[in-house]
Amino acid sequence: MAERAHGAVETGIVTVTVRVSRFHPETDRSSGQQDYLVPAGPGMTVLDALVYIKEHLDGSLAYRSSCRMGICGSCGMFISGLPRLACQTQIRALGPVVTVEPLPNYPVVRDVVPDLEPMVTHHTAVRPFIVRGGEEQEYPTAEYLQTPVELDAYLQFAYCIKCGICLSACPTLATDPAFAGPQALAQVYRYSADSRDDGRRARLGAVDIAHGIWRCHLAGACTEACPKGVDPALAIQLLKRLIVADVLGIGRRRGPAPVAPPDMQAQRRPDIPAAPPATVPGGSGAQKNQP
Amino acid sequence: MAEAARRVQSGPPKRIGVRGWVYAGRYGLDRYLYILQRASGLGLILYLFLHIYETGIRLRGEAAWSATMALFRTPVFVVFEFILFAGFVFHALNGLRLIFAELGWLLGPPTRPVYPYRTSIRRHRPWVYALMVLTGLFVALAAWDIFVLLD
Ligand code: SF4
Ligand code: FES
Numbered sequence: 001m002a003e004r005a006h007g008a009v010e011t012g013i014v015t016v017t018v019r020v021s022r023f024h025p026e027t028d029r030s031s032g033q034q035d036y037l038v039p040a041g042p043g044m045t046v047l048d049a050l051v052y053i054k055e056h057l058d059g060s061l062a063y064r065s066s067c068r069m070g071i072c073g074s075c076g077m078f079i080s081g082l083p084r085l086a087c088q089t090q091i092r093a094l095g096p097v098v099t100v101e102p103l104p105n106y107p108v109v110r111d112v113v114p115d116l117e118p119m120v121t122h123h124t125a126v127r128p129f130i131v132r133g134g135e136e137q138e139y140p141t142a143e144y145l146q147t148p149v150e151l152d153a154y155l156q157f158a159y160c161i162k163c164g165i166c167l168s169a170c171p172t173l174a175t176d177p178a179f180a181g182p183q184a185l186a187q188v189y190r191y192s193a194d195s196r197d198d199g200r201r202a203r204l205g206a207v208d209i210a211h212g213i214w215r216c217h218l219a220g221a222c223t224e225a226c227p228k229g230v231d232p233a234l235a236i237q238l239l240k241r242l243i244v245a246d247v248l249g250i251g252r253r254r255g256p257a258p259v260a261p262p263d264m265q266a267q268r269r270p271d272i273p274a275a276p277p278a279t280v281p282g283g284s285g286a287q288k289n290q291p
Numbered sequence: 292m293a294e295a296a297r298r299v300q301s302g303p304p305k306r307i308g309v310r311g312w313v314y315a316g317r318y319g320l321d322r323y324l325y326i327l328q329r330a331s332g333l334g335l336i337l338y339l340f341l342h343i344y345e346t347g348i349r350l351r352g353e354a355a356w357s358a359t360m361a362l363f364r365t366p367v368f369v370v371f372e373f374i375l376f377a378g379f380v381f382h383a384l385n386g387l388r389l390i391f392a393e394l395g396w397l398l399g400p401p402t403r404p405v406y407p408y409r410t411s412i413r414r415h416r417p418w419v420y421a422l423m424v425l426t427g428l429f430v431a432l433a434a435w436d437i438f439v440l441l442d
Binding site for chain 2: 104157
């Protein structure tokens with residue numbers, strides 16, 4: 001993005017017009033806009049500007065944020081034409097007028113706060129956890145074994161912070177509310193590609209449907225917009241490959257990763273300090289960690 | 292949260308609607324190709340119906356057919372034919388690229404998200420450029436054939 005290449009050292013204070021979309025569910029029919037003049041110092045983010053507005057100019061402004069460091073995924077907004085995290089967007093890189101709107105493709109709760117329910121619904125529907133049949137799922141005895149190569153097959157997609165920005169960027173979702181969306185589909189791949197998982201069949205069946213994965217035509221907008229480098233578009237294409245291979249009965253299919261073998265009763269070397277006491281007394285970890 | 296409470300809280304859905312796919316705004320090249328692919332696809336389907344109707348005219352006898360053929364040699368229809376061919380070439384080549392990409396080829400493997408992120412869309416870009424060069428080549432050839440050679 002050209003905006004990031006903005007290399008000059010910023011100094012002093014410039015005044016930025018922040019054009020914020022306003023909507024109050026009890027009094028407004030549709031959203032309007034309001035301009036605020038914000039003095040922007042070096043390094044100021046759009047979220048900082050909203051905090052400034054709320055503190056000094058207009059206490060009635062509503063926005064959502066929490067970590068202000070790009071990890072909680074609360075502050076997704078449609079900022080100057082692209083969906084982004086407000087806390088990770090430098091306001092001075094966007095020019096003298098910055099528009100802030102709620103994320104598209106979601107209902108608006110108030111002002112720039114979207115209701116992320118559509119994403120959460122799809123996310124929870126795809127069983128976003130490791131599924132193992134039998135006893136091991138409910139009463140785990142030990143960890144599963146996984147090689148670094150097997151880890152890299154899904155790790156990138158595990159960095160998703162559920163900010164919902166990719167759903168705002170998706171052109172398919174703009175017209176088809178039933179489409180599962182990039183976030184949920186990427187998570188289908190994330191768990192199905194995990195060598196420890198055994199729930200792939202059910203998960204793939206759930207997205208290999210009319211409003212499922214095949215509505216994606218690779219517009220690439222989700223990947224472009226994702227603030228965490230998760231690359232949902234790549235996950236979705238790899239998932240398509242997985243489904244095609246499954247249907248055709250080709251491709252390697254290994255069973256889920258084995259459970260680690262029982263403790264070999266090895267002796268602790270004297271130069272290695274003893275592990276701290278187990279947090280769960282009597283748990284499997286406790287037996288292993290005891291010197 | 293209770294269902295009733297939620298309904299009071301949320302405003303009208305801000306679904307972008309059709310504008311979401313016909314207008315790519317500040318997004319990248321692939322998003323524009325997505326629009327072109329759909330537009331050319333719809334255009335080709337529309338043409339298919341016109342084509343069936345047009346060949347059906349032959350049933351109405353020699354004279355009607357000759358008149359129609361003469362009509363197709365007028366400049367408006369020649370330009371139309373050229374646009375049709377350009378749409379066909381783009382749709383076919385871009386469709387091939389999409390088939391490969393959607394089967395997970397030409398995108399590269401998953402990588403660790405270390406900033407600055409290198410996305411699959413970026414890794415795939417050379418193929419998009421190759422597609423555009425190839426499309427341009429075919430369309431230029433067609434232009435030469437239709438506008439220069441034919442008369
Ligand atoms: S894939 Fe990226 S944009 Fe989508 S919800 Fe996860 S972190 Fe946000
Ligand atoms: S406030 Fe947590 S991601 Fe922006």
